[in-house]
Amino acid sequence: MRLYVDNAKCSGCNACRVACSLNLFGENNPKKAALVIEPQFPAPGVYNVKVCTQCGDCAAVCPTEAIKQDEQGAYYVNFDECNLCEACVPECKEEVMFVRSELANTAWKCNLCGDCVAVCGTGALWIAETEAVAA
Amino acid sequence: MNGYGGKILRVNLTDGTVTKEPTPPDVARDFIGGRGFGIYFLLKEVPRGADPLGPENKLIISSGPISGMLIPGGGKCDWTTKAPLTGGYASASMGGHFTAEMRYAGLDSIILEGLSPKPVYLFIDNDKVELRDASDLWGKNTFAVEKQFKERLGEEFQVAVIGPGGENLVPYACINHDYGRQAGRGGVGAVMGSKKVKAIVVHGTKSIPVADKDSYRKAGMAIYKACKDAEGLKDWTRYGTTIVVSWCDEVGALPTRNFSAGSFEDGKNLYGPVMREKIVITDKACFGCPCPCGKYSRNKKYNNYVEGPEYETIGLMGSNLGIDDIEAVAQANLLCDDLGVDTISTGNAIGWAMECYEKGIFTKKDTDGLDLKFGNVEATFAVIEKIARREGLGALLAEGVKHASQKIGKGSEKFAIHVKGMEQSAYATHNATAMLLAYMTCDVGAHHNRSWAITYDLQVGRDKVVPEKVARVIWLQNFRPMFDVLGGCRLQWVELGIDRDLYVPALEAITGIHRSWEDLDKVGERIWNMTRLFWARENEGFGRAWDMPSPRFYEEAPKSGATKGQITKLEDVNKLLDMYYEQRGWTLDGLPTPETIESLGLKAVVA
Amino acid sequence: MPAKLRFGASLRILLGGKDELTVEPGRSVRATLASLDIKPELVAMVSVNGEMQTKDYVIQEGDTVRLMAVVGGG
Known part of the structure; x- marks a missing residue:
């Protein structure tokens, strides 16, 4: 199971990112979200969305084993065990493994909670076993 | 303070100082935010008779408690000022991502005052606030300036910018943001131009505190669900506001x-x-x-x-x-x-x-x-x-x-x-008496944002001049602009028809203050009367004559189309105003009576 | 096979709560509305199987016709 995105359907509203920060940190702060929207304006006029593929590369390099896998297969950060070493960050090809110590005392990433999908009005995001199950 | 960034940023352009003050809790309680903050500060701080393009006028930029939150449409920013176009009240609503970013920088309002001697831009990155030289940007068009800032500062910065229209003080100059969203009406761009502020750039990484996190999340999610379940979501999203072009033609x-x-x-x-x-x-x-x-x-x-x-x-x-x-x-x-x-x-x-x-x-x-x-x-x-x-x-x-x-x-x-x-905005009002009245009495001039009643005209009978129509216009005028007070958008309610009561628990969970729509409509009514008092304060002899529409709608019937041969009689125009003033508790010349002022708790405002 | 008329929330209010009606195909949207005693001009948007159409569209078998009004306005 992982999160998928159809860039063509994204309207850049950022509701997903507020929902994400609320779930991860209990805060209203899209800067602390685990997915990224890159607006490409004025040309070519599209949004590029970066989401976690749950590949596990971050967990593989974590020296404190703070990144764990839950029963549905999602990798999540146990905040208490993270030492902010940033080893995970360059491993992430999608650039959605975050350490911003000015914002949080831990690394963070997508834990596949699904709140982003719940608030996306355009069907740009979905969770599935394979990409073909697009909404 | 729950539901707020907590600070008002005051920028004195004459001497180049910036100061922050706490958002007053009583103002937040009584006026909530957005357009409510706008009229509060405008009446209180801009002296009578101020030149709209002079140092005494202020540009008041406000977010509201649902801006930047997990609430559908929390992306609206209010720009209030004394209007160069009309000499009265202006409040322009701008969509996009600016209002959310203001809040993440901890700001509820930004107040621009005085006049800068040279072109500047306002730089805000969390607590770092500076006026910076904009000589190299002056004269440039809006897209180029926004792009330059985004390239230099990154996509997380939000930019509001004026173009040559604002620099040249065109009284209907707008402010541009997000490559296509505007604070459009009344000349807010000219006021920014008069102050020689080319742009405001803002970035913030703070969290907005809420009173009850769990209830807030639940209530916010419920409004998203209502929008996603709405019958009209797909068609509305496909066409946006162009969905009505064919119908308006018809x-x-x-x-x-x-x-x-x-x-x-x-x-x-x-x-x-x-x-x-x-x-x-x-x-x-x-x-x-x-x-x-x-x-x-x-x-x-x-x-x-x-x-x-x-x-x-x-x-x-x-x-x-x-x-x-x-x-x-x-x-x-x-x-x-x-x-x-x-x-x-x-x-x-x-x-x-x-x-x-x-x-x-x-x-x-x-x-x-x-x-x-x-x-x-x-x-x-x-x-x-x-x-x-x-x-x-x-x-x-x-x-x-x-x-x-x-x-x-x-x-x-x-x-x-x-x-x-x-x-007048883009609704022709030949023989559509409720919509005509909505334009006549709108608090910024002929704009549709406050009250919109064409379907109601069709339903009740286009030429009917009855108290129900007037009541409908007044209800909408009190209620619809409340979205501009909350820092959000009315279109989820207008276009998808979601239940407005869904906002009540959300607002309570965010601010910790329970307000029913009855309470909120009352706030809307107070604000409506305050804007009227501002017009009267700023314009000698303000009254009924100012509410008259273009003679085109009572003298000249269209020669073609769906309304061929149809107009509203002048006596009906006057009848509409009579009924409107009576229902509003205003004099026959269109001014709030002392009793109305008293009952709305606005005595201090008039004094 | 009959066709379906579905009403958006705003139109539901105007029609006193109805959200769906089954209608016979073969007539225009305009004529169908008139036969149901709904003023055609109150309907701002006609969408047939996801594409916007005019009220002159002749309803076909199996169509889902979504109808919207604009009550709160622009």
Whole structure:
């Protein structure tokens, strides 16, 4: 199971990112979200969305084993065990493994909670076993 | 304070100082935010008789408690000032991502005061606030400036910028943001230009505190679910506001050739599906919106990109100018945005000039040699540029249709389509008495944002002048602008029909204060009366005459279209006002009575 | 096979709560509305199987016709 995105359907509203920060940190702060929207304006006029593929590369390099896998297969950060070493960050090809110590005392990433999908009005995001199950 | 950034940022441009003060809890309690904060600070701080473009006027930029939150549509920013266009109250609502970013920087309002001696931009990055030199940006168009900031500072910064229109103090200059969202009406861009503030850039990484996290999340999610379950979501998202072009054409509400009719014989070339197929490439949303009305377009004919056009611009730059080419309308839209002038007022000004030309009031000597007939696309583009630069004919049109027509005379005042000096937005109001009243009494001039009642006219009977219609207009005037107070958008309620009661628990969970819609409508009524008192304070002899619509709607029936041969009688116009004033608790001259002032707790405001 | 008319929330209010009706195909949207005593002009948008159509569209078998009004306004 992982999160998928159809860039063509994204309207850049950022509701997903507020929902994400609320779930991860209990805060209203899209800067602390685990997915990224890159607006490409004025040309070519599209949004590029970066989401976690749950590949596990971050967990593989974590020296404190703070990144764990839950029963549905999602990798999540146990905040208490993270030492902010940033080893995970360059491993992430999608650039959605975050350490911003000015914002949080831990690394963070997508834990596949699904709140982003719940608030996306355009069907740009979905969770599935394979990409073909697009909404 | 729960639900708030917590600070008001005050920027004194005369001496270049910036200060922060805590957002007063009693003001937050009584006026909530957005347009409520705007009128509160305007009445309190701008002295009577201030020159709109002088040092005493202020530009008050406010978010609200749902801005930047997990609430659909929390992306609206209010810009309040004394309007250069009308000399009265202006509050322009801007979508996009600016208002959310203000809140993440901890700001509820930004108040610009004084006048800067040289071009500057306001830089805000969390607690770092600076006025920086903008000499190299002055004179540039809005898109180039926004792009420059985004490249230099990163995509997380949000940018609001004026174009040459604002720099040249065109009284209907707008403020541009997010490549296509505007604070459009009343000349807020000219006020920013008078203060020599080219742009405001803001970035914040703070969290907005809420009173009850779990209830807030639940309530916010419930509104998202209601939007996603709404029957109209897919169609609305596909077409945005252009969904109504065909219907307005059908019922005679589509302004055609300077509002001389309400149906356009070539209107079908401007309908939503035509535009979607021809130019739209991306649905572009304001902050947190699950039903994006923004349609981003690739205009192949003119080789560029533009957000829109949306309904208002299609009406005023399309049918109102006799133009039936959606790509030409999109290009006019882009020119206005890039030069920083409001498409609604600009479309009116050009429509008025075209009618002057066709009636022989203007000759080519007056139009800088342009063959300014209805339908002339190239001339339209040329005039937009002239207006923003105040050159030739543009210098006259830049005054707005009220002042331009007073200057020219020869009966042209009769077809200057405005109320209180603000040009009418894109609903023709021939024989649509509730909508006509909504325009007549709107608190910024002829704008549709406060109250919109055309379907109600059709339902009850277009020509009926009955107390129910007046009550409907008043209810909408109190209620709809509350979204501008909350820092959010009304379209989820308007277009998807979601239950407005869903906002009640959300607002309570955010601010910790329970307010029913009955309470909120009351706040709306207070604000409405405050804006009226501001008009009266600033304008000697303000009263009933200021609420009169363009004579076009009571003297001249359309010669074609759905409303052919239909007008509202002058006595009915007056009857509408009589009933309206009575229901509002105002005098027959349209001023709040002492009892009304007292009952709304506004005595201190008048003193 | 009959066709379905579905009403958006705003139109539901105007029609006193109905959200769906089954209708016979073969007539235009305009004529169908008139036969149901709904003023056609109150309907701002007609969408047939996801594409916007005019009220002159002739309803076909199996169509889902979504109808919207604009009550709160622009």
